Structures are given as C-alpha cells and as structure tokens.
Amino acid sequence: MQTKWWHGKVAYQIYPKSFKDTNGDGFGDLPGIMEKIPYLHDLGIDLLWISPIYKSPFADQGYDIADYQDIDPIFGSMEDFKKLKAEADKYNIGIIMDLVVNHCSDEHEWFKKACDDPFGKYGQYFIIREGKDGKEPNNLRACFGGSVWDKLPGHDNLYYCHFFHKKQPDLNWFNPELREEIYKMMNWWLVDMGIAGFRVDAIMCIGKDPSFPMYEPDDVGDGLCSCGVMNAQNVDVAINFLREMNSRTFGPNDKFSVGEVFGITKDNVKDFIGDNGVFSSIFDFSAREALTQHYCFYGFEKLSIKEYRDVIFGAQETANTTGFLAPVIENHDEPRGVSTWLPLMWQNAQGAKSLGTVNLTLKGIPFVFQGQELGMTNTKFDNIDELDDCQSKDQYKMCKAHGLSEAVTMQVLNDQARDHGRVPMLWDDSELSGFSTVKPWMKLHQDRATMNVAVEEKDPESVLNYYKKLIALRKDPKYIKTFTYGNFVALENPNDHTIAYLRQGHEQTLMVVANFGAAPVQFPVNAESSILLASGPASIDNVSGKVTVNEGSAVIVLL
Numbered sequence: 001m002q003t004k005w006w007h008g009k010v011a012y013q014i015y016p017k018s019f020k021d022t023n024g025d026g027f028g029d030l031p032g033i034m035e036k037i038p039y040l041h042d043l044g045i046d047l048l049w050i051s052p053i054y055k056s057p058f059a060d061q062g063y064d065i066a067d068y069q070d071i072d073p074i075f076g077s078m079e080d081f082k083k084l085k086a087e088a089d090k091y092n093i094g095i096i097m098d099l100v101v102n103h104c105s106d107e108h109e110w111f112k113k114a115c116d117d118p119f120g121k122y123g124q125y126f127i128i129r130e131g132k133d134g135k136e137p138n139n140l141r142a143c144f145g146g147s148v149w150d151k152l153p154g155h156d157n158l159y160y161c162h163f164f165h166k167k168q169p170d171l172n173w174f175n176p177e178l179r180e181e182i183y184k185m186m187n188w189w190l191v192d193m194g195i196a197g198f199r200v201d202a203i204m205c206i207g208k209d210p211s212f213p214m215y216e217p218d219d220v221g222d223g224l225c226s227c228g229v230m231n232a233q234n235v236d237v238a239i240n241f242l243r244e245m246n247s248r249t250f251g252p253n254d255k256f257s258v259g260e261v262f263g264i265t266k267d268n269v270k271d272f273i274g275d276n277g278v279f280s281s282i283f284d285f286s287a288r289e290a291l292t293q294h295y296c297f298y299g300f301e302k303l304s305i306k307e308y309r310d311v312i313f314g315a316q317e318t319a320n321t322t323g324f325l326a327p328v329i330e331n332h333d334e335p336r337g338v339s340t341w342l343p344l345m346w347q348n349a350q351g352a353k354s355l356g357t358v359n360l361t362l363k364g365i366p367f368v369f370q371g372q373e374l375g376m377t378n379t380k381f382d383n384i385d386e387l388d389d390c391q392s393k394d395q396y397k398m399c400k401a402h403g404l405s406e407a408v409t410m411q412v413l414n415d416q417a418r419d420h421g422r423v424p425m426l427w428d429d430s431e432l433s434g435f436s437t438v439k440p441w442m443k444l445h446q447d448r449a450t451m452n453v454a455v456e457e458k459d460p461e462s463v464l465n466y467y468k469k470l471i472a473l474r475k476d477p478k479y480i481k482t483f484t485y486g487n488f489v490a491l492e493n494p495n496d497h498t499i500a501y502l503r504q505g506h507e508q509t510l511m512v513v514a515n516f517g518a519a520p521v522q523f524p525v526n527a528e529s530s531i532l533l534a535s536g537p538a539s540i541d542n543v544s545g546k547v548t549v550n551e552g553s554a555v556i557v558l559l
Helices: 030-035 037-043 078-090 109-116 176-192 227-233 235-248 286-290 305-319 337-341 349-361 390-401 406-416 418-422 453-458 463-474 480-485
Strands: 011-014 047-050 067-071 094-099 128-130 149-151 158-161 197-200 256-259 281-284 324-327 367-369 487-490 498-504 509-515 521-524 530-534 538-541 546-549 554-558
Touching: 030 037, 030 078, 037 078, 037 463, 067 078, 067 176, 078 094, 094 256, 176 197, 176 235, 227 235, 286 305, 305 324, 305 487, 305 498, 337 349, 349 463, 349 509, 349 554, 390 406, 390 418, 453 463, 463 530, 480 498, 480 509, 509 521, 509 546, 530 538, 546 554
Parallel strands: 011 047, 011 367, 047 094, 094 197, 197 256, 256 281, 281 324
Antiparallel strands: 128 158, 149 158, 487 498, 498 509, 509 554, 521 546, 530 554, 538 546
C-alpha cells in the first residue's frame, strides 16, 4: 500500500448552519467556524469536512447547489472562506468541501437554460425524456418518495429526472462536455483555492441506464421501484466515470477524497479504495445498511450490539489489506449514534465514550461529527413544526397517510429523523447555548445545560476530555503506525454485548475491548501488558494474565 499524506489523520464534520452564528441571524456561518478552529485543533483534528456552503435555495439544506463557485450569503462571502482557509492552515487543518455532482439546483443557470432549450447544449447537461402515454418515462421512485420524474417547466410532455428532491435535477454524466465542466470546477477548488479534498456526495447515483426501462414494482404499493435498484445494476458505469474523475482531479493533485458509497463487497472494494481505487477512502455505512428499515421509517428495528459488531467487523475484514475505510457513527443524514447503536442503559456519557473508543480505533480514517465529542443524543421533538428536513416532512405526511397516529408518527421521527444531526452545536450553558444571540433556526437539545463544551472542558471525566485523550493516543508517535496500518483482527467475543478486536502492527499489538453488557468481561493478556486508556472502570492482573473490563467501559491494552 502506497503511503499517503492523509494516512493517520482524524477528520471532523461540520454542519455549518448549526455550528456557530457570529452575526446574530440564528444561522451558523463561516466566521463562526473560523472562531472555533483553535477548539478543533485542541481536540486533535487534522481534516475538516464542511457540509455545503455554496449558493443554494436550500430545498435540501444546501445539497441543491445553484452556483458551485460562490458562497451562499447565509454563511458569508468568498472572502470569509479565504480567511477561514488561512486560519485552518495556521493549525495544519485541511479543509474538505462537499462535492455534490449527481445533481444541482433547479435554480442553477444550467437548468434554467435547459428549460429554455431542452434540446440545446444545456438540455444535454440533464436527463430529459418524453413521457409515455401522458405519464412519466418509467416507474422509478425517488429517494425522498414519489416518482423520479417531474415535468420540465414550460414543456407539457418533457420530464426531467431527479433521484432526490424535485428541485435537484440530476446531471447527465454521459455527456463529456458536462464532465469537463465538473472537473474544471473541482480543480478550481483543489488547486486555485487550495483545499485538501472533497467528500463526494451520493455519487453512485450517477450510475444509470440511459434507456430508463420499466422495473418490477417493489412491495411498497405505489407501483414504483426504488431508484437504488438501477444504481445497483450500474455500479460499473459509475466506476468508469469515477476513474476518469480521479485521473483528472484528485490523482494528479495529490488530494484527498472520501466517497458516500453503499454496498461495498470483497469483490468490488478494490475499485473504490487502495492503490487503484477511485477514492482515498469511503465511509463505512455497513451498520446503517444493516438496519431493518421499511419505507417511511415505520417498522424500524434497532441492531443489537452483536449485529452491530458483526457488520463493522465484516467491513473491516473486507477492507483490511486493501485500503482505508472511514469509520463513522453518525453524520448530518442520520440520528445520533449513541441513541441509534447503543442499548438504552448505555445511552449516556459512559456509553458515548465507549462507542467513541470503537469509532477511533478501527482501521481507517475516522470521522467525528460535530457534537459527537460531547456525547450528544437525539433531540426530543414535540411536533412536526420543530423539524426542518424535507425528508422528515415527507415521512410525516406518508406516516399519517398510512394511518399512523400523531404519537406514533412523532416517535418514528424522534427515532430516525435526519434533523437530529442538524440541531445547533452546544458551546456553553447559556440560554442559547453560545450558538447565537437570537433564537436559532432549529430547536436546541434538551440537555444543553449539562452537555456543552464549556461545562465538559472543566470536567476531567467528560466525554469531550475523553475524546481528546483518545485522539491524542491514536496520534501518539509510539502507536500511530499500529493505529494507521496495523491489521484488524477480530477476537472471539464471550457474549453478544462485547466488541473486542486487535490492531496488529509491526511494532506492537493493541487490544480494544468495549463492554456494552450488564456485567464485567475478561480477556487474556500478557505478563507485560498495560492499559493505555480506559473509558471507565477496568483493571489488569498480570499475574493471572487477564484484563477485566467493567460494564459500560472500553479499554485499549498494549499487549
């Protein structure tokens, strides 16, 4: 495996609208991020992924881009971005932008021109088809529900394709002229603006069958078939486009890329990561994919610790000798990890520390989402008006249409809404949590008085201070090679509540044990073994050769 500059790094994701407001409008902004760069440096962050800050009408929170080379005024200006970049450079923090090129906004100039002339240059930038017998061209369902087709404004029998929101028209990757526009824009950010790389959003959706055949309807009952079926059948199409993208942008400029990719297997992992992969890394969504989740969120079932362990172990073993995954427990598209992955008894600070131990000691390039380092859990939403996400609102309508009560519908959203990752960051215990001087754009977390940066910085046993120790240990010169390049080896776990594995390097072997059960567990160690870090009560007996990990605790042992 070739050594790269991003190996051994720890990344942090910021949802800018909810990070820090400095101009008193209730929305986070670029100066707010710049103000907190020292905080991120103190935490131990090397790479900073900022969710979209481009000019946008915000139909899907900035993932509908109207101008790829301008900053939306809600966040500031291009001059603000340059100042943020300069501040990050002082602390050796690389900026990662969000690359959204499966689709753009219907307010992008390209789409406006396509509506004016569907068969001209810009019409070819999009996927526009004639209807069939007065209906949509085929029966694919969009990710947010309903058909992937909407009528092209001003044209009765022409439809444009959108795999997501109707205000997010899909781009036609089969058009080489469009691809050149995208690569030119990417290189402007990578080279001229000097960012460290891109997180690549929903990119496997570019793998389409341009004939758009009819599909066998699935079991939802609306006569449609998930657009993901087409994507799954056209992975090779997407890979070919991505090889070209990498050769024109990331590769020659030695820049970092992390892809939002689902469905990784031992057969195709080498296409995505490693020396010949199209990305530097891809997020490990194995646990998210394993969730039993029916359409509209109802019927959702949580994973047990054993099921969670099995899927992340499987992902680690799939990528072990090939390249680097990006371990995550939450992001802006998911509810909080502590509330999602842990049993109720450990949905607290102790559980947050132990889950973080797993997140940050697996092989790969770990990503921490804002507030994760505080142990944030799901926010309690009382009614649909407190939620903002377009998907949440669509799910609410669908649940009600299927006869679910208000209480059950809100419980579904309180379990699964994407809004949980979008509530404002908690900086102190003041009324507005130090996020803003006015009412924030979204509801604040119910535990903000005790779960915030200012309070946790003063508490040596806090989740925040544990995360600092954990990241510092991962980057310690004595252990960084093992944490970065050491093989992942699953241990035989004594029960269904324990996650235990080794990181085997050339210089040492480290053992990680996280106990999410209700009783202590023991694992064999050597006479010279020592505990490097523990999230809670744990002890080692070198005479008997055992380490005892109490319930709720996690340990990292040098064998």
